[in-house]
Amino acid sequence: MSDNIKKQEMYYWVERLGVSLTTSKPELDMLYLNELKIIDLMPEMLVMVRSVVAKETFSIRRKPITAFENGISISFQNIINSPSKIAVKNKQVLEQTQPHVRIIPLHVESDVSFPKDINIQQVTIIVSLDYLKSFIGKDHIKFDYLFNNEKTLWIEEFMSPEIAEVTNEISITKISNTLSDAYYRLKSLELLFYLFKNLSRRANVAHQHLSKYELESVYNVRDKIAASIDKPFLQEELVKLSGMNVIKLRKLFTQVFGKGMYPYYQHLRMQEAARLLREEHLSVSEVGYQLGFSNLSYFGRLFERHFGSTPKKWTQNNMNKH
Missing domain, CATH: 1.10.10.60 (Homeodomain-like)
Structure with missing residues (x-):
């Protein structure tokens, strides 16, 4: 699939999810799409596997996703072993930040950064909260902070070895059309299981609304550390x-x-x-x-x-x- 066809597919799905490209399309045209797979499991889930490199540094403001009435975006970022097909000038090594998982409510606007020549590899699961709650079962009460849509939450989690292994498998496995939806649904649920297993070990704090300023301040502190x-x-x-x-x-x-x-x-x-x-x-x-x-x-x-x-x-x- 050519880079142009991949971009057209990405633009189609961005619009279908209810995120307008009016102001973002010129910047997104600066992306080289090394890999793009989008698996439609709606209304429960949508899974996106992508590897992108920006020709120049830029950032865009991601608008709320409206295709799901209540949902969250779970992004498994910077896959460890996923191969790159991108030729970089002067044989420069494509850098990556540490693999991590980021959880954001769909109703929240967020800034998405694309640093120049940085290989951003991720598997993103957009999932309905009702579907997620039924998957977790009675233990969903332990994660009540994720299901409270009135709060603006932003959670980042380290990528455990189990999560890294499944994420890598999703990113490199070539699946034929036969039973492909079943495969990606199964693997996505496996990722969600390991993620919530990790989340259950997090320090117990009362979650509260985060302003944009507070979130930026916390990340400034993290970056300093x-x-x-x-x-x-x-x-x-x-x-x-x-x-x-x-x-x-x-x-x-x-x-x-x-x-x-x-x-x-x-x-x-x-x-x-x-x-x-x-x-x-x-x-x-x-x-x-x-x-x-x-x-x-x-x-x-x-x-x-x-x-x-x-x-x-x-x-x-x-x-x-x-």
């Missing part, structure tokens, strides 16, 4: 950056990311430690020192707490898989 994971952050600096008092910042940060600021920081460090061990083939001590640990025993204990085995054993197990 992520920018220097090799040294501890100063809470005073983050409070000043956010423009909130410390109690409100802690509460809203935990609401969005499911962890407090310090546990989130440690989680990022352990994810980077795993990457350095797996991809850069550094020794355990090299990884520990590079991430700012002066006490390697503490680094080992923290790693084991996150991954269930010591860095050395984890590295050996991952080498054996490959």
Whole structure:
């Protein structure tokens, strides 16, 4: 399928979902579509698999999606192993931010950014809340904050190994027309199961309405933490950056990311430690020192707490898989 045909299909579905392209089409024309699959399982779900690269940096304001009376968008972003077919000038490596899952109510407007030459890979499930509630069953009460359409919620969750595996499978599997809807429905429900399993472990906070300013402030704090994971952050600096008092910042940060600021920081460090061990083939001590640990025993204990085995054993197990 040519890039132009893929774009026409994307424009068709954007309009069908009730999102006007009047102001966004010129910017979207700057996208190179490496991959696009849209599976119509409406009125319960719509599944979109895409890999895009922007020729220039831009952002658009996504209008509310009106095709579902009540629903949420669940986007599994930055798939780990999905292959890229894009030729980049000067053999530049397409970058990715850390894989994550983002949950947004359909009635909320949101800014969508497309940085230049960044490969954005995602599987997005747009799902009716009624259908989702019936799928979860009696346990939907535990996730009441997601079903309260009066609140403007925005949730981001780390991508667990189980979620990453299923997301990758969806992105690379070629399905014939026979039973394709059944396949994508089954895999989407599998993703939803693992996602809600993760959400059930999040820190318990009372969810509240988020203004655009508050959401931007929380993400500014997150970005500040992520920018220097090799040294501890100063809470005073983050409070000043956010423009909130410390109690409100802690509460809203935990609401969005499911962890407090310090546990989130440690989680990022352990994810980077795993990457350095797996991809850069550094020794355990090299990884520990590079991430700012002066006490390697503490680094080992923290790693084991996150991954269930010591860095050395984890590295050996991952080498054996490959």
